[in-house]
Amino acid sequence: MPKTVSLARQLGLASATALVVSNMVGTGIFTTTGFLAGDLGSVPLVLLIWFVGALVAIAGAFCYSELGVNFPSSGGEYVYLTQAYGPVWGFMTGWISFIAGFSSPIAAAALAFSSYLGYFFPALKNSTPFFTIGNTLRFGPAEVVACSLILAMTLVNLLDLKMVAGLQNIFTSFKIGVLLVLCVAGFLAGTGDWGHFSMAAVRTSTSSVWAQFSVSLCFIYASYSGWNAATYVAEEIDQPAKTLPRALASGTAIVALLYLALNVLFIYAMPLEQMKGVIAIGSTSAAKLFGPGIAGTFAALMAIALFSTVNAMVTIGPRVYYAMAKNRAFFSFAGVLSERTRTPINGILLQCAFAMLVTMTPLPSLMLFIGFTLNIFTVITVASLFFFRGKPNWQKLPVVSFLWPLFPVFYIIVGLWIAYFGLTMEPKMSLTAFGIIALGALVYRFRIKDGLSAKAARV
Numbered sequence: 397m398p399k400t401v402s403l404a405r406q407l408g409l410a411s412a413t414a415l416v417v418s419n420m421v422g423t424g425i426f427t428t429t430g431f432l433a434g435d436l437g438s439v440p441l442v443l444l445i446w447f448v449g450a451l452v453a454i455a456g457a458f459c460y461s462e463l464g465v466n467f468p469s470s471g472g473e474y475v476y477l478t479q480a481y482g483p484v485w486g487f488m489t490g491w492i493s494f495i496a497g498f499s500s501p502i503a504a505a506a507l508a509f510s511s512y513l514g515y516f517f518p519a520l521k522n523s524t525p526f527f528t529i530g531n532t533l534r535f536g537p538a539e540v541v542a543c544s545l546i547l548a549m550t551l552v553n554l555l556d557l558k559m560v561a562g563l564q565n566i567f568t569s570f571k572i573g574v575l576l577v578l579c580v581a582g583f584l585a586g587t588g589d590w591g592h593f594s595m596a597a598v599r600t601s602t603s604s605v606w607a608q609f610s611v612s613l614c615f616i617y618a619s620y621s622g623w624n625a626a627t628y629v630a631e632e633i634d635q636p637a638k639t640l641p642r643a644l645a646s647g648t649a650i651v652a653l654l655y656l657a658l659n660v661l662f663i664y665a666m667p668l669e670q671m672k673g674v675i676a677i678g679s680t681s682a683a684k685l686f687g688p689g690i691a692g693t694f695a696a697l698m699a700i701a702l703f704s705t706v707n708a709m710v711t712i713g714p715r716v717y718y719a720m721a722k723n724r725a726f727f728s729f730a731g732v733l734s735e736r737t738r739t740p741i742n743g744i745l746l747q748c749a750f751a752m753l754v755t756m757t758p759l760p761s762l763m764l765f766i767g768f769t770l771n772i773f774t775v776i777t778v779a780s781l782f783f784f785r786g787k788p789n790w791q792k793l794p795v796v797s798f799l800w801p802l803f804p805v806f807y808i809i810v811g812l813w814i815a816y817f818g819l820t821m822e823p824k825m826s827l828t829a830f831g832i833i834a835l836g837a838l839v840y841r842f843r844i845k846d847g848l849s850a851k852a853a854r855v
Contacts, residue, residue, distance in 0.1 A: 420453075429662050435600065438596055460644060463777070477780065490717065500757075506545045519537055552710075579658060586686060618766040641793060678698045
């Protein structure tokens with residue numbers, strides 16, 4: 397009989413929280429405020445949208461905690477939606493996790509890494525691409541750097557999980573340390589101006605402010621995505637009923653406070669008009685606060701910090717594909733574990749290849765796509781609580797029961813608001829998202845479902 401290899405419960409509270417923090421802190425906070433400055437043109441609205449995003453993320457984390465405690469196995473939304481709505485929904489959320497939940501954010505973080513390196517190598521920003529596809533996709537020096545980072549982190553994750561988790565803890569501590577130093581030094585020693593908070597910017601969007609606010613929440617949603625990270629490795633978390641809710645809640649709260657502080661610092665460093673369209677907002681703010689010399693140091697540190705974001709997502713994503721393949725709801729080769737390291741080696745390599753392909757998409761378009769697509773499936777997942785809470789022996793968390801159903805209803809209403817204005821104001825992005833969802837349905841119908849039926853017929 398062949399030897400059975402299974403995942404091991406090796407992750408404690410610190411490592412699980414580090415995964416949440418690492419998945420959240422990254423591309424969004426390093427890049428998004430420059431987009432918001434032009435879209436909204438108002439300091440109060442820029443700060444408000446980050447605050448709304450924090451409330452939504454915390455509400456979602458509470459709801460996912462209850463789901464994770466009741467289904468303490470790897471896979472996240474795949475497990476929850478399969479149990480709530482059936483295998484087709486489980487497969488679809490896993491399909492979207494592969495494309496928009498992990499591969500695309502990995503590509504976005506790697507592109508942000510290239511943007512920060514552009515402080516030292518301007519060719520990464522201004523060079524002519526090697527080739528383009530249509531009017532949108534491009535591949536040039538910046539994409540080469542992004543792909544190199546993805547490949548490097550993939551090779552690291554083919555090794556033992558304990559070593560990767562230890563490396564992740566170091567990366568996370570470094571990243572949070574860099575941002576905290578930027579905050580403290582910026583407010584204490586930086587040459588900022590509180591008068592910037594009374595300066596508006598000329599809006600680049602022609603839509604109404606509140607309609608644009610809802611679409612811009614896609615950027616914020618992508619920036620806060622990762623609050624559900626620990627649920628994807630629940631099968632590898634020690635004492636999940638106790639550890640998982642704490643990791644999700646504490647990780648999300650830490651990041652929310654950090655994001656708000658950093659955005660106050662960015663505006664203290666320069667008025668909104670000057671940050672419009674700026675991608676490397678961290679290094680640009682540092683240049684305003686400390687001068688170009690010290691700004692170079694921060695640009696380098698922030699580029700290194702993005703290693704943590706890429707590494708965390710490279711670690712978590714393949715566990716989702718593994719869980720699906722183990723239940724015959726995904727391509728079977730994704731369910732193969734290395735006997736030596738007990739890591740889902742095929743899923744890691746598949747994710748690497750697709751993430752490298754996605755780097756050809758411009759960062760703003762990629763962030764909108766990520767936020768819009770993930771919003772759809774997390775709303776469906778949170779809604780499953782109304783189904784599960786009627787089941788016998790369902791373990792209800794006190795924090796979710798408090799003012800029930802406040803948290804899930806709030807999350808769902810905001811999610812529907814984002815979806816409506818995303819469809820009406822960004823039809824190209826929305827059609828792309830729904831096209832990928834439709835492709836996933838076709839894959840399930842002709843590759844997964846037929847394969848399961850044929851297997852059942854042989855039994």
